[in-house]
Amino acid sequence: MKIQARVKRSSYFDSITLMKVARSLTEMAGVEDAAAIMATEPNLQLLDEAGLAPFEGVEGKPGADDVLIVVRASDGVTAEAALQAAEEQLGQLGRRAIPSGDGTTGVQAGQRNPRSLELAVQLHPDARLAVISVPGMYAALEAEQALRNGLHVFLFSDNVKLEQEITLKHMAQERNLLLMGPDCGTAMINGVGLGFVNVVPRGPIGMVGASGTGTQQVMSLIAQEGYGVSQVIGCGGRDLSEAVGAITTLQGLRLLQADEQTRVVVLISKPPAAAVAERVLEVAASGQKPVIVIFVGADHHALQSRYGERLIIARTLAEAARQAVSISKTGKPLESEQGRAIIASKIGTRYRLAALFSGGTLCDEAMHIWAEQLGPIYSNIPLKPDWHLAQGPRAGGHFAIDFGADEYTHGRPHPMIDPSLRLKRLWEEAGNPEIGVILLDIVLGYCSHPDPAAVYAPVIAGALEQAGAQGRELRFVISLCGTEGDPQHLSAQAARFREAGAEVFTSNADAAWRCVELLSGTR
Numbered sequence: 001m002k003i004q005a006r007v008k009r010s011s012y013f014d015s016i017t018l019m020k021v022a023r024s025l026t027e028m029a030g031v032e033d034a035a036a037i038m039a040t041e042p043n044l045q046l047l048d049e050a051g052l053a054p055f056e057g058v059e060g061k062p063g064a065d066d067v068l069i070v071v072r073a074s075d076g077v078t079a080e081a082a083l084q085a086a087e088e089q090l091g092q093l094g095r096r097a098i099p100s101g102d103g104t105t106g107v108q109a110g111q112r113n114p115r116s117l118e119l120a121v122q123l124h125p126d127a128r129l130a131v132i133s134v135p136g137m138y139a140a141l142e143a144e145q146a147l148r149n150g151l152h153v154f155l156f157s158d159n160v161k162l163e164q165e166i167t168l169k170h171m172a173q174e175r176n177l178l179l180m181g182p183d184c185g186t187a188m189i190n191g192v193g194l195g196f197v198n199v200v201p202r203g204p205i206g207m208v209g210a211s212g213t214g215t216q217q218v219m220s221l222i223a224q225e226g227y228g229v230s231q232v233i234g235c236g237g238r239d240l241s242e243a244v245g246a247i248t249t250l251q252g253l254r255l256l257q258a259d260e261q262t263r264v265v266v267l268i269s270k271p272p273a274a275a276v277a278e279r280v281l282e283v284a285a286s287g288q289k290p291v292i293v294i295f296v297g298a299d300h301h302a303l304q305s306r307y308g309e310r311l312i313i314a315r316t317l318a319e320a321a322r323q324a325v326s327i328s329k330t331g332k333p334l335e336s337e338q339g340r341a342i343i344a345s346k347i348g349t350r351y352r353l354a355a356l357f358s359g360g361t362l363c364d365e366a367m368h369i370w371a372e373q374l375g376p377i378y379s380n381i382p383l384k385p386d387w388h389l390a391q392g393p394r395a396g397g398h399f400a401i402d403f404g405a406d407e408y409t410h411g412r413p414h415p416m417i418d419p420s421l422r423l424k425r426l427w428e429e430a431g432n433p434e435i436g437v438i439l440l441d442i443v444l445g446y447c448s449h450p451d452p453a454a455v456y457a458p459v460i461a462g463a464l465e466q467a468g469a470q471g472r473e474l475r476f477v478i479s480l481c482g483t484e485g486d487p488q489h490l491s492a493q494a495a496r497f498r499e500a501g502a503e504v505f506t507s508n509a510d511a512a513w514r515c516v517e518l519l520s521g522t523r
Contacts (some may be wrong), residue, residue: 003079004073005056005083006083007067008090030074032073034070041064117142117145129153131154132155143179147175152179153179153181154195155236156185156194158406166244172248181236183238184234196213197216199446201228202228205222207267207268208268209266209269212234213359213360214268215234217481217508220481224506227328230259235252240272240273242275245279246272246276246279249269265289266321270296271296290312290333294320300315312333317362317508353400354439356403359481363400363402363441365508366515367379367400370516379402380405400439403425423455430466430467436473436475436519437476439476439477439479440476440477440478444490446487453492460476461501463476475518477514480506
């Protein structure tokens with residue numbers, strides 16, 4: 001096995017672009033792993049932790065302003081071919097012409113992309129929003145510069161310090177601007193998708209979301225019902241914490257209440273801090289437009305008792321989507337869903353459940369359903385501290401892993417982009433005779449893998465064939481989030497997963513409940 005690298009000195013590409021390049025290299029024959037990063041000290045450390053160091057082929061230590069490409073391949077020839085392919089991809093991206101308002105490209109045709117925010121503003125004086133995707137240690141400075149230039153900010157970068165987030169959000173608020181993020185995965189402003197986003201029509205439903213995959217689930221289900229969204233404002237996962245105080249969430253709610261194109265609002269988050277929740281819900285309830293609230297895993301009964309006459313409280317992401325469509329269609333909400341019948345005692349099962357997620361909120365929603373029915377669900381994002389599942393040693397019992405969590409994305413792309421780590425764990429669990437049900441979430445849309453069924457479906461089919469030959473039961477359940485308009489096409493993906501032998505649900509909650517039925521013997 002050969003680990004070789006190449007450096008592009010004094011170059012910059014955003015993390016999404018570099019993730020895509022790395023993923024394309026891992027799809028080449030003979031390439032076991034690959035990374036394309038800005039060579040900051042933290043990134044170099046993550047590279048080492050990922051087993052992609054030490055490497056050969058680089059003279060002198062790369063610096064924070066350099067792009068570093070590293071591959072682990074079967075031999076030197078394969079490694080060099082992969083490195084050359086990566087350099088050609090980055091070269092093509094760097095030569096993209098910049099469109100300007102008069103139909104020409106940039107200052108002159110063929111000009112390279114601007115190398116600074118200041119130059120970008122000069123080239124596009126009419127721009128109103130900046131998308132920032134740089135290493136966390138630089139992200140706050142770039143966001144501050146964008147705000148000072150009068151730009152709304154979509155801050156995709158993570159690893160931004162909490163105190164920096166608070167400062168930036170206050171600065172944005174003072175300038176009547178939005179700071180979406182940090183670690184904001186999904187937004188759609190005036191019909192333009194940002195980050196991981198699905199193709200959905202324009203419509204009357206506005207959304208404020210502190211959850212990327214939760215937001216994608218709701219907007220996709222809305223689109224499947226033939227309705228669309230006006231604006232989708234992402235907040236970042238820490239916005240509703242006590243420290244941040246829901247600055248962006250409150251801005252988003254007020255903006256949507258004033259937006260002429262928005263008739264109904266959906267608010268999505270994990271349970272906020274108590275004082276923050278009260279402030280947010282009072283603002284939501286004080287507007288003239290109906291607001292649907294889904295706090296994944298919150299005490300639904302308590303919220304319903306206190307706010308049920310002024311807000312629509314949803315139990316699941318799917319219910320939130322259905323309520324939004326119902327109000328848009330008829331002006332009236334559906335009767336509150338009571339959820340499925342709760343089994344009196346915890347299910348004693350012969351087999352164990354293994355759930356391998358790429359979306360943290362989808363994982364969280366499913367675990368709340370399962371915990372009521374199955375008892376402890378061990379996880380790297382556990383519902384209770386004593387249910388924590390660390391990397392490496394495995395606990396007995398049912399478990400759910402969020403492969404999008406920081407510990408699984410060190411030195412490698414997000415699992416929605418690069419499925420290799422989750423695929424490896426999938427095959428391991430499929431060969432475990434104690435595992436009877438495996439759930440996977442598959443999130444479609446822009447920035448996600450271009451054809452997840454092509455890589456997952458053969459593994460599922462092979463695992464089912466192996467289990468059958470061994471005379472044991474094994475079932476696969478797919479929680480499929482997406483739309484027909486997505487580049488991967490929802491129906492095509494669903495068909496290929498069903499052909500492989502999996503059951504497919506577009507509602508994550510329905511997929512979770514199906515796992516319970518399978519484990520309890522309802523086949």
